[in-house]
Amino acid sequence: MPGTVCLVPEVPPTLSLLETAVHAVGGAERPGQVEMAEAVDHSIRTGEHLAVQAGTGTGKSLAYLVPSIRHAVAEDETVVVSTATIALQRQLVDRDLPRLAKALKTDLGREPKFAILKGRRNYLCMHRVHNGAPDEPEDAGLFDPFAVSRLGREVKRLHEWSSDTETGDRDELVPGVSEQAWRQVSVTARECLGVSKCPIGADCFAERARAEAGKADVVVTNHAMLAIDALEGYQVLPDHDVVVIDEAHDLVDRITSVATEELSGASVAMARAGAAGSSTRTSRTGWPRRATGWR
DSSP: OOOOOOOOOOOOOOOHHHHHHHHTTTTOOOOHHHHHHHHHHHHHHHTTEEEOOOOOOOHHHHHHHHHHHHEEEEEEEEEEEEEEEHHHHHHIIIIIIIHHHHHHHHHSSOOOOEOOOOOGGGGHHHHHHHHOOOOTTGGGGOOOHHHHHHHHHHHHHHHHHHOOSSSSSGSSSOOOEEEOHHHHHOOOOOOOOOTTTTGGGGGGGHHHHHHHHOOOOOEEEEEEHHHHHHHHOOOSOOOSSEESSSGGGGGHHHHHHHSSOOOOOOHHHHHHTTTTOOOOOOOOOOOOSSEEEOO
């Protein structure tokens, strides 16, 4: 029986893809952008770390996204892009990546896939929606009748929204709700029962987001998630071999906040509940072999 030969199109070089991308978005070639794209491409290919300080108007998003997408598609790998602010995350996911995916589809042989991944607290928890949240008697606002009334309206709205949303992403709820209301329908990673133990685990919005991220070429996340993935004993990001850190000047503060333990009523209750048992976890620390960051 004759064998089957699959021809995989050769991926164009980074600067060729950058030229296509710049033309597609109606921009003009910028020397600083070209230089940065070449440096990022070199860093990815050689495994060297790279730090870049790019001024306003450089066009740094395209300069790191184009070589990152090229690498992800050519090597069938995942690239993680980490930012400090929600505003930049939304810019990347809502504007830059969709335009790049369409512009580079022909040259790459397929349309690149991308996803955004946030902390578990950013997603609606259907178990909380159906079963309610623990009482928070320490919150003085609960004794304010106006606050109670507002909280009740917000929680009712969240319950109604839970039947319509496809992602459970808090940022998609417009207008938003107070933090107190959102706590009634969300959980932290430590409060989560786990997908295998939760009776609604199959419909978990956070797990769905993780599954989508696992299929993506580029995953956009935040510095806190990056720190948790590196420092905690469990994996929250999909397997990846390149990390791009935008807004790197905020990285230390975000990692410090993640690495600092904080006591709350819920954490004390969980510690008390688990005091009779014991647990062992293996720490998975360290960064991927290639990390690129800039200000």
